[in-house]
Amino acid sequence: GRMKFPHAYKKFKEDCKGKFMHLCDETDDEIKEKMFEKLIVPYLEAEESIGKQYWRDQAISKHKLLESKKTMKKKTNTRWIIGLLMFLGITINYMDRVNISHAIIIIAKEMHLTAIQQGIILSSFSWGYVFFMLIGGWLVDKWGPRVTHTIAAIAWSLFTAMGAVTHGFFPFLSSRILLGAGEAPIFPGNAHVVRDWFPLHERGKATAVFDVGSYVGAAFAAPLVIWMILSFGWRSSFIAFCGIGILWAIVW
Numbered sequence: 001g002r003m004k005f006p007h008a009y010k011k012f013k014e015d016c017k018g019k020f021m022h023l024c025d026e027t028d029d030e031i032k033e034k035m036f037e038k039l040i041v042p043y044l045e046a047e048e049s050i051g052k053q054y055w056r057d058q059a060i061s062k063h064k065l066l067e068s069k070k071t072m073k074k075k076t077n078t079r080w081i082i083g084l085l086m087f088l089g090i091t092i093n094y095m096d097r098v099n100i101s102h103a104i105i106i107i108a109k110e111m112h113l114t115a116i117q118q119g120i121i122l123s124s125f126s127w128g129y130v131f132f133m134l135i136g137g138w139l140v141d142k143w144g145p146r147v148t149h150t151i152a153a154i155a156w157s158l159f160t161a162m163g164a165v166t167h168g169f170f171p172f173l174s175s176r177i178l179l180g181a182g183e184a185p186i187f188p189g190n191a192h193v194v195r196d197w198f199p200l201h202e203r204g205k206a207t208a209v210f211d212v213g214s215y216v217g218a219a220f221a222a223p224l225v226i227w228m229i230l231s232f233g234w235r236s237s238f239i240a241f242c243g244i245g246i247l248w249a250i251v252w
Contacts, residue, residue: 079197079206085252086190086210089149092248093183094217095224096160096241097125100176102225103234107172110234117169124173128180136185145189145196150249152189156182157245164238 100107100122108118140148159182163175190210198206228237 079202080209082193082197083206083209085248086193086206087213087216089153089186089248089252090190090210090213091217091220092153092241092245093156093186094214095221096156096179096245097183098218098221099160099225099237099241100125100163102222103229103237106229106234111168111172113169121169121173121176124176125180128177128182129184130180132181132184133188137188140185140189140192145192146252148185149189149252152182152185153245153249153252157242157249158182160238160245161242164235164242 104118104122107113113121136148136152156179159175159179162178163172166172166175191207194203194206194210225237228234228240
């Protein structure tokens with residue numbers, strides 16, 4: 001013990017001449033060494049073991065921290081790509097929902113819709129959207145935004161195309177309600193993505209990035225839909241937006 005802890009043994013001998021004089025002042029060095037082995041060494045070894053464990057724990061914690069920084073770096077390299085995909089998803093989402101506004105006059109003439117029926121069709125999207133919003137949020141929590149967004153994008157794209165192949169008030173009305181239901185999970189899902197991929201100090205910017213897609217989609221849809229209606233007919237815009245939505249779902 002005195003070879004392993006020489007400084008402690010020296011301190012023990014000094015204490016024998018001081019505060020422990022009544023215990024070991026008259027004992028020889030061999031007895032002092034045995035006393036040191038039995039009384040002091042176990043505590044020193046325990047202290048040394050605790051110290052080693054402490055530094056071992058510190059090394060492990062440092063390693064985990066470095067690994068976590070590497071992982072965060074990987075996320076950092078891709079999070080804005082995901083943000084761009086969310087932006088494009090919202091843009092397509094709004095293009096699908098507002099194209100009816102630019103085509104309703106021609107659709108009304110073709111399907112012989114009254115003013116009341118036109119108003120019902122224009123508002124019907126919101127019925128499905130509002131009703132399925134909570135369900136969409138529940139699905140995002142259950143399946144995650146990757147699966148939910150993919151299914152939702154395919155669904156709303158097909159329902160958009162459904163509007164292009166329908167004839168009459170009630171079939172077209174059904175396609176608009178279903179379109180609203182299909183688009184409902186997109187905002188809850190994007191909020192989930194922002195929470196998972198972006199640090200706290202960037203979540204405001206990430207939310208702004210995907211939310212601005214709603215205005216871009218509404219603005220971009222107007223000239224595109226009008227051009228397609230004049231060039232190929234109103235049904236072509238619905239079919240084209242269906243294809244764009246499915247392509248986004250595949251990339252997502």
